Amino acid sequence: MAERLLLSRLLGVLGGAVFVTAVWGLRNTVEPFATWFYAFAWWSYIVMADAVIYARQRESLLLNRTRELPKMATVSITCWLVFEGVNFSLGNWHYVGLPQELPWRWLGYALGFATVFPGLFQTRDLLGALGVFSQAKGPVREVGTSWLAPATIAGLVMFMLPLIWPRYTFPLIWLSFIFFLEPFCFLGGGKSLWADWRRGQRREIYLLLLAGLVCGVFWELWNFWAQAKWVYTLPFFQAGKIFEMPVLGYLGFLPFALECAIMYNFIRMLEERWLISPRARRRWLLGQALFWVTMFAALDHWTVRVMVSGFPFSVFG
Numbered sequence: 222m223a224e225r226l227l228l229s230r231l232l233g234v235l236g237g238a239v240f241v242t243a244v245w246g247l248r249n250t251v252e253p254f255a256t257w258f259y260a261f262a263w264w265s266y267i268v269m270a271d272a273v274i275y276a277r278q279r280e281s282l283l284l285n286r287t288r289e290l291p292k293m294a295t296v297s298i299t300c301w302l303v304f305e306g307v308n309f310s311l312g313n314w315h316y317v318g319l320p321q322e323l324p325w326r327w328l329g330y331a332l333g334f335a336t337v338f339p340g341l342f343q344t345r346d347l348l349g350a351l352g353v354f355s356q357a358k359g360p361v362r363e364v365g366t367s368w369l370a371p372a373t374i375a376g377l378v379m380f381m382l383p384l385i386w387p388r389y390t391f392p393l394i395w396l397s398f399i400f401f402l403e404p405f406c407f408l409g410g411g412k413s414l415w416a417d418w419r420r421g422q423r424r425e426i427y428l429l430l431l432a433g434l435v436c437g438v439f440w441e442l443w444n445f446w447a448q449a450k451w452v453y454t455l456p457f458f459q460a461g462k463i464f465e466m467p468v469l470g471y472l473g474f475l476p477f478a479l480e481c482a483i484m485y486n487f488i489r490m491l492e493e494r495w496l497i498s499p500r501a502r503r504r505w506l507l508g509q510a511l512f513w514v515t516m517f518a519a520l521d522h523w524t525v526r527v528m529v530s531g532f533p534f535s536v537f538g
Contacts, residue, residue: 222279225275225279225284226275226276226279228284229271229272229275229276229281229283229284230272230276232268232271232283233268233269233271233272233273236264236265236266236267236268236269236271236272237265237269239261239264239265239268240261240262240265240266240269242254243258243261243262243265244258246258246261247446247447253325255447255448256318256319256320256329256447256448256449256529257329257332257333257447257449258443258446258447258448259333259443259447259449259450260329260332260333262439262443263333263336263340263439263443264332264336266340266343266439267336267339267340267343268283270343270344270347271283271343273347273350273351274343274346274350277351278350281346282339282342282343282346290339292489292492293339293342293485294335294336294338294339295335295506295509296338296484296485296488296489297335297336297337297338297339298331298334298509298513299488299509299512299513300337300338300481300484300485300488301334301337302334302512302513302516304394305516305519305520305524306519307380307383307384307394308524309519309523309524310383310384310387311383311391312387312454313391313454313455314451314452314453314454314524315451315452315454315524315525315526316449316450316451316452316520316524316526317449317450317451317452317525317526317527318447318448318449318450318527318528318529319449319525319527319528319529320449320528320529321528321529323521326521326525326528327517329449330517330520331513337481338481338485340436340439341429341432341433341436341478341481341482342432342482342485344432344435344436345425345428345429345432345478348428348431348432348435349424349428353428353431354423354424354427354428354431355424357423357424357427358421358422358423358424359418359421359422359423360421361419361420361421362418362419362421364419366408368404369404369408372400372403372404373400373401373404373405375400376396376397376398376399376400376401376402377401379393379394379397379400379401380393380394380397380398380401388456389456391455391456392473395476395477395480396476396480397480398480398483398484399476399479399480399483402483402484402487403483405487405490406486406487406490409490409494410490410494411486411487411490411493411494412486412489412490413486414426414429414479414482414483414486426479429478429479429482430475430478430479432478433474433475433476433477433478433479434471434474434475434478436474436478437466437471437473437474437477438471440474441463441464441465441466441471442464444464444465445464445465448529450465451465452465452526453465453466453467453470455467455470492505
């Protein structure tokens with residue numbers, strides 16, 4: 222226990238040092254920090270948050286569930302690329318300032334997208350370790366299963382409408398997987414937010430909602446200053462921006478947090494109940510890798526607008 226606590230503190234110091242170095246590199250245009258500040262900031266935050274979580278409750282992702290982090294990061298890339306695919310139709314954001322060298326650009330995609338789930342869930346755990354919503358409970362409710370089919374259909378409709386009429390229905394994509402996948406989690410015996418709600422367990426849901434808002438601020442803040450960044454091109458709600466995001470857009474981070482949790486719960490349920498054999502797991506990983514390569518190439522073609530030359534050799538070469 223004492224050794225892990227010491228290790229946790231050392232990791233926290235290391236995370237803080239990386240974050241300070243990244244800020245220095247950003248301010249002085251030193252690569253790779255200036256271009257990939259977003260990824261450096263998120264990974265150092267994830268490590269620092271873990272140190273606080275372990276210090277408070279002697280259990281954390283990096284110290285006790287180490288094998289879960291690669292799985293979480295892998296699923297994070299896969300799930301976020303689903304939204305990138307939808308954005309080919311929506312056109313709600315594009316990327317600028319990415320390096321021309323493909324290996325560095327694709328590595329940046331992977332490292333950046335891999336932070337979405339770990340960053341969100343570490344924030345949830347950090348808020349929980351600090352005692353936020355510690356008394357959150359609700360009444361136990363007995364609800365039947367008649368809602369499952371309508372919810373799944375509603376989720377599918379919410380997913381399809383932005384592809385058909387993206388100008389007016391684009392916000393629905395940030396709700397669709399809540400309705401579409403949660404019934405499968407509930408029926409399949411995986412971790413289910415709806416099952417928690419029925420049992421009167423409200424804290425996980427409230428923590429996720431708040432973590433989504435907190436992470437939304439961090440996502441926009443660290444993206445705003447990085448040289449490699451996304452820029453929004455929303456058809457509405459463009460007034461009153463905070464960083465790159467319009468004010469009303471921050472409300473979308475609350476359901477997005479629930480959506481991320483449900484997507485992660487769904488995929489972990491599949492892995493634990495259906496992808497049991499080594500052969501099935503290898504095929505699953507290979508399928509994800511092929512999906513990544515296809516989507517990275519598509520991002521280069523459709524979503525990246527401006528690339529810069531000379532990275533990283535202009536600094537290190």
